[in-house]
Amino acid sequence: MSRLACCLVFVSLILQSFARNANVTLIPAAIGFEADNTAFYYSSSPLLLANDGSAAEGGFRVFDAKRVSQWDEVAHLKTGRSKVAVPVYDIxxxxxxxxxxxTDSVMRAFEAIxxxxxxxxxxxxxxxWSTLCGWRSAISGNSYLFLFGKKMVVQLLVRSQKRQVQILEVQTFPIPIEGESCAVLRxxxxxxxxxxxxxxxxxxxESLQAPKIKILTQDIPTFGLAAYHAGSEDFLLVVDSESLHVYDRNLGQKGSVLLTGIPDLSVEGGLSILQSASKGYPSGAFAFAFEGEEDTGVAIGSLQAILAVSHIGPNTKFDPNDKTCRKCTQPISKKCSNNxxxxxxxxxxxxxFSGRDCSKVTCQNSCSRHGSCIAPNTCKCAPGRSGPDCSFVAVKAKFETDANGGDGDDPAIWIHPTRPDQSRIVTTTKSDEGxxxxxFDLKGKLLQHMPGEEPNNVDVIYNFTMGAQGTDLTFAACRGDNTLCLLxxxxxxxxxxxxxxxxxTPEDYEVYGSCTYRSPKSGRQYLFVNNxxxxxxxxxxxxxxxGTLQTNLVxxxxxxxxxxxxxxxxxEEQGYLFLGEEPEGLWRYDAEPDGSSTGVQIAKVGDGTLxxxxxxxxxxxxxxxxxGYLFVSSQGRSAYLVYERAPPHGYVMTFTIVDNEKxxxxxxxxxDGIAAVGNRLNNAFPKGLxxxxxxxxxLAEGGTAEQASFKLxxxxxxxxxxxxAMLGY
Structure with a gap:
């Protein structure tokens, strides 16, 4: 090896060592709320935007981004619990x-100033919805948004029409995962x-053809993504659980820094970049949502160290409001009614829109003949109907439970053996708080809180023999200590x-969901748990x-x-176990311990209903x-699907729970979790609950409650x- 080559290797090793040892001290600049995403708004007085997914008011918060330490809150827009807030320029x-x-799946627009x-x-x-990214076409100058949700992306056009801001859906296309972070290069x-x-x-x-999705790598742990625009070249910034990394567009790693300054740091996502100089941040700043030992909110760090170790010159003159094209070519045509x-x-x-010139306004499924099409893909549904195309049956809750705990999850219904009107609802809270x-009673009044190790799903077991006595039990998987909890x-x-x-449960097994089964063949009681x-x-x-309980893995x-x-x-009569696979659908298995472990999929996500x-x-x-009927909750649609209990489990209906203003x-x-019984309980629930x-x-006064409730x-x-009536109770 030549002397020059040796020197180059030596320098490379020094730079790699420096990159490994470089660090950035974070500042918890905006605290006291739980965030998922952040975004900087560029102006002469830059702002930091962060969603508020926790506080009673919800919405999003806006901070003055000129400060060096903790940044002043400029505004708190209380639109209901949200996950995203992003700027769009020059509309x-x-x-x-x-x-x-x-809370309502309504997209809203605010003046940035x-x-x-x-x-x-x-x-x-x-x-x-999980995250939102903006893109301005370099060909036309048009502004678009990509809204990421449950294995799908909605592409939206944001424009000004007759001095009004208009948001139009361009297309929706599938992706393999629920995208939680995104970044767009120029x-x-x-x-x-x-x-x-x-x-x-x-x-x-700018096309209605769904883009080709490419899988790039499984080797880059990603908690947040952002783009850095350095002159004519763009770079991808990635934050993981403890470090910030820079990659070129071909995913060649340029440099890394360790994140310090916040004890017990947990990166919650939402990485964003501010490419402008300010006091304390001569090369710009980055931000992301965090949870720490003492605080939650948004953490801020300087870009100086990460740019230095990546050998990228600071570009503090970047302006997202710059015109992206000088001689723009417009694919949105007047011949297509600009639609x-x-x-x-x-x-x-x-x-x-439809027609040869896109002049006709249309709605999905013609509003299912249960409403009228009042705007592009916007139905006004008849009473008793809801959903994007009015195909959902709309029902109203008669009662809701008192607020209890920070993160409720799942209910179960216990039926009193002699006085059905004294039946109870048992729920779980899986967060630290509560x-x-x-x-609860049948009007939602809280009767008891029993501490537990973050139980998730809950079920009722009737007349289980303990010693010589029949006893009713509750069962849940407790995530706090990975145990099976019975009361x-x-x-x-x-x-x-x-x-x-x-x-x-076995060592290193992290419990998640659970349910119960009593065999009609043997009379034995079984507990199912999954991770x-x-x-x-x-x-x-x-x-x-x-009378001491014990379990045996079978x-x-x-x-x-x-x-x-x-x-x-x-x-329990048919010997089946039904389970929900969150991204894929509904499955049926044999519930007996010696039954087949090969499942049958009976409903699939993306089949047009689920x-x-x-x-x-x-x-x-x-x-x-x-x-009988099998009920499934679809979190991505805030709706519930009903299937026939008997094979082949035909689809029956979809319903959703709407406001009961009275x-x-x-x-x-x-x-999330659901429970139902077909028994008469009282006059409010004569045929089941x-x-x-x-x-x-x-909340009636506006905003979102911090604690969970359950609807009856x-x-x-x-x-x-x-x-x-066919249920026969």
Missing amino acids: GGRDIVITIAA GLVEIQNTKKYILSD DGTVFFSAEDQPLYSFTAS GFRQHGACYCFVG AGFAV KINSTGLLESVHGGIQP KDAEYLQYELSSTAD RKFTGGSGGQVEGCVSD YADVEGVTLVPAKNSSD AGIDHVSNT FVTHDDANE VSLEDILGKQRT
Whole structure:
């Protein structure tokens, strides 16, 4: 090896060592709330935007980005719990901020200067959205948004029409994952990923042809993505659990820095970049959402060290408001009524428009004949109908539970053996705040809180023999200590501790969902538990002579296609186990421990009715036949699907829970766990009860409740008198 080559290797090793040892001290600049995404707004007085996914007010927060340490809050826009807020520049000569609320799936626009909501721009886009990225075409100068949700992306055009801001849906296309972070280079390359997922990309274009999704690598852990624009070259910045990295567009690593300064740092995502100099940040700054030992909010760091180790010259003159094209070519044509792309002599219309010149306004499925089309792909539904195309049956909750705990998850219904009107609802809270079980009456009044180790799903076991006595139990998988948790239900429906009520699972097994099954063949009681890798464990539950519970592992299998699973329910008469695979659909398995571990998929995400994430699963059997109904919650649509209990489990209907303004009870959004029974309980629930978790509980005075609630709905209001009569209770 030549002396020059040796020197080059030596210098390279020094630079690599410097890169490994460089660090950036973070400052918790905006704290006291839980964020998922951040974005900088460039101006002479730059701003930092961050969603508020936790506080009672929800919405998004705006901070003065000129400060060196903790930044002053300029505004708090209380639009309901949200995950995104991003700037869009020069829409008819003004800059705007776009956000979408989880509570109502309504996209709203605000003036970036003054932060006043722009009227008549609201757009309803139903789903559970994770992140949002903007792109300005270098060919036309048009501004687009890419809205990421449950395995899909919606491409939106943002423009000014007759001095009004207009948001139009261009197209929706599938992606392999739920994108939780995204970044866009100036050439239209869109990168996206999520925690524990590969890095993907596609090329943005002004076309109705869905882009080709490319999988780039599985070797880059990604908690947040951002683009750095250095002169004529763009770079990808990636934050993981402890470091910030820079890659060129071909994913060649340029440099890394270690993130320090915040004890017990947990990066929550939403990486963003400010490429302008300010006091304390001569090379610019970066921000992301974080959770630490003492604070939650947004962390700020200087770009100086990461640019230095990556050998990238600072570009503090970058202006996203610069014109992207000098001689723009406009594919949105007047010949297409400005509602579509003109290509190869023909018009290709945006969603909600049709005809040779895209002049006709249309709606999905013609609003299912249950409403009228009042705007592009916007239906006004008839009473009793809801959903984007009015195909959902709209029902109202009769009661909701008192607020309890920071992150409620799943309910179960205990039926009193002699006084049905004294039946109880048992729910779980899986967060640190309020972790444990809660018991409510049939009007939602909180009767008891029982601490627990972050229980997730919960089920009721009736008349289980403990010693020589029949006892009702609750069962849940407790995520706090990865155990199986069991409690006694006494004669009043309240919970009590029981000997052997905490049962272990294998070492390194992290519990997630759970359900129960009593064999009609043997009379033995079984407990099912799963982890996020779809590994199911089946335990036999038994009792010693003195009444101490014990468990024995009798079966293992992988559920579904191996994707994340949670909700499950058994059909104890038919010997089936039904489980929900969040990204894929609904599966049926043999529930007996010696049964087949090969499942049958009975409903698939993307089949036109079922959407991700598949969450809660519950069963209402008919009293004296194999009839009955299987209910599944679709978190991405805030809706519920009903299937026939008997094979082949035909689809019956979709319903959603809307506002009950008279009772002061809001609609359900981002639903999780569900439970239902077909028994008569009282006059409010004469043919049965359906209970569902509501993730974003809206308050009458505005904003979003910090604590979870559960909605109580009459089963007859959902299924109708004819179907509930067939249940035979």
